[in-house]
Amino acid sequence: METSEQAREIAAEPGPDRGWLWTAGQIVAAGVVGGILSSGVVGVLVFFLMTGPVVLLAALAFAIGALVVVAYVTQGGSPLTGAPGGRVLWAVGVLVLGLVNLAVGATVVSKAGLHVGTDTVWGWLLSGLPFALAAGVWAGRWTSVVSLALTVALVVAGCT
Numbered sequence: 302m303e304t305s306e307q308a309r310e311i312a313a314e315p316g317p318d319r320g321w322l323w324t325a326g327q328i329v330a331a332g333v334v335g336g337i338l339s340s341g342v343v344g345v346l347v348f349f350l351m352t353g354p355v356v357l358l359a360a361l362a363f364a365i366g367a368l369v370v371v372a373y374v375t376q377g378g379s380p381l382t383g384a385p386g387g388r389v390l391w392a393v394g395v396l397v398l399g400l401v402n403l404a405v406g407a408t409v410v411s412k413a414g415l416h417v418g419t420d421t422v423w424g425w426l427l428s429g430l431p432f433a434l435a436a437g438v439w440a441g442r443w444t445s446v447v448s449l450a451l452t453v454a455l456v457v458a459g460c461t
Contacts, residue, residue: 327382434448
């Protein structure tokens with residue numbers, strides 16, 4: 302109980318004392334979980350087309366739940382993750398922005414002619430990066446600015 306109260310206090314602090322390790326850990330954890338989740342996107346879409354929205358809703362609930370666990374474990378990483386409602390909001394925001402980044406990133410990779418599907422390491426790294434950027438956007442302060450700039454650059458590169 303004391304640790305969650307301490308994490309909320311750390312997350313609420315406006316200065317750099319909130320701890321960059323919390324933020325870095327949250328971004329890395331969101332990237333890892335996002336990379337794992339994104340490997341199942343094609344399977345979920347196939348089952349969605351065959352069975353309807355039940356599979357899609359179950360997959361969304363699972364993904365949000367996994368990201369809420371990340372938010373709970375790394376409560377000091379973002380101003381949003383200090384409270385239970387904020388953790389759910391953070392998880393939904395990371396999932397939505399991560400999926401948008403994933404779709405745009407796939408377009409960029411395709412236009413660049415890269416064949417990342419044949420290399421497992423590059424595939425996992427590149428599929429986790431959009432979710433790490435999304436978590437960075439919600440982290441606050443300079444991390445948000447850098448992540449947002451990289452996200453906008455990714456979107457612009459995908460649209461041109």
